[in-house]
Amino acid sequence: MDDLDSFGPGHIGSYQAERRARSRPLPVHPKGIRRRREILDRSLEVFAERGVDGTSLRAIGEAIGVSHAALRNYFASREELLVELLLERDVRSEASREEAESVFGHLTNTAEANSEIAGIVALYTVMMGNAIQQAEGDAREYFTERFELNRADLSSRLEEELSTHGLTATEDLGDVAALIMAAFDGLQVQWLLDDRVDITRILKLLERLLLASARPADAAPGQSV
Amino acid sequence: MDDLDSFGPGHIGSYQAERRARSRPLPVHPKGIRRRREILDRSLEVFAERGVDGTSLRAIGEAIGVSHAALRNYFASREELLVELLLERDVRSEASREEAESVFGHLTNTAEANSEIAGIVALYTVMMGNAIQQAEGDAREYFTERFELNRADLSSRLEEELSTHGLTATEDLGDVAALIMAAFDGLQVQWLLDDRVDITRILKLLERLLLASARPADAAPGQSV
């Protein structure tokens, strides 16, 4: 019912574990757990209203009624808080992926769900920009690991799906996965700046192109379609 | 010999004119002209060394030996300065585009040139993130207009190129243009985070897919390749 991502990570990934070790310990008492949830929920509300750059720790704290310093009992930094929001969305996206009938089915579902919540798409894109301007940092690690996992996952799911239809790929599926992910992310940016860009329609175009390039599994290489 | 962009704008665009009217007047005296150039050049050096977010006005001023306030005689804001760098790169890219033999030839040329100057690619991507988190602003206008112009330009160049080879498109070329641009930008992000992602190779994959979808201009619709 939400999220923007290009496919949630198939599994959570080693980065997750490392990050957990580095960051604030998860609260164990009910009050702490509620507080942490409240911070995450309010953060989403605040940047839905004021944009990503308007979402300062002070603004979030103000929305809850605590000082900005209090937030840092739960999140070591503002960046960590925002990455946590992206991770939560990945988990939900992963759930919806398991219901989807095909790779591109999930992609277009995601694109359509995203169109209703531009806020999180914007957060994703802004964080992507933040990620690459750092030598290290939570956002950079998040995206690096995410891309790597998704390339591998998507690649194997594509292979599986092709063989189900009695097809064999004529192109490197790792490259195809990178291409699909790049197209998805790039189209989201264009859509954010101009909503006439129809992500779903263009993804279906890409799907047609890729399907046409596959060949029957029993045919000799060279004769496509 | 440089730049990252996905195709410089075919023409400069109305935004350019409006922006000029809004910003600081261009210097007319030799000293001012030299100073403005120096600021732009040093800016590139500074964020090559310290990253985009390390490129504060104070850092640039320090590299030149002037106060940060002096920079604002030439650029109304930090954002305007950075957008100016992107515009300069577009102009140079446009020149190289005219030498390229084909649409994808220019794209792969650009990708290869970019691989030597990760700095400007990072600037482009970071500014893209900045652009979408603003309701208005120089960066947002730059990217909105850039994408719109490039979709139109690329679309018409693709049509031209297909007809040169006696081919007709079976897909909407506006959508194809958006797809190519999205793939290019998205691949750049992935490459910035993991240089094992081979932009050129994947762009060639996309080119193959698109070429295979075209059909002879005299053939009836339905029979592809």
Add this chain to the structure above:
DNA sequence: GTCTATACAGGGATAGAC
């Protein structure tokens, strides 16, 4: 025209009191 000096509002991060 060009530049310095200075002030301001806002950001994230941090130390230490309670």
Add this chain to the structure above:
DNA sequence: GTCTATCCCTGTATAGAC
């Protein structure tokens, strides 16, 4: 766990020297 107070950084703005 939360606070206040503080630090240092940022972009922006203005006044006035030369």
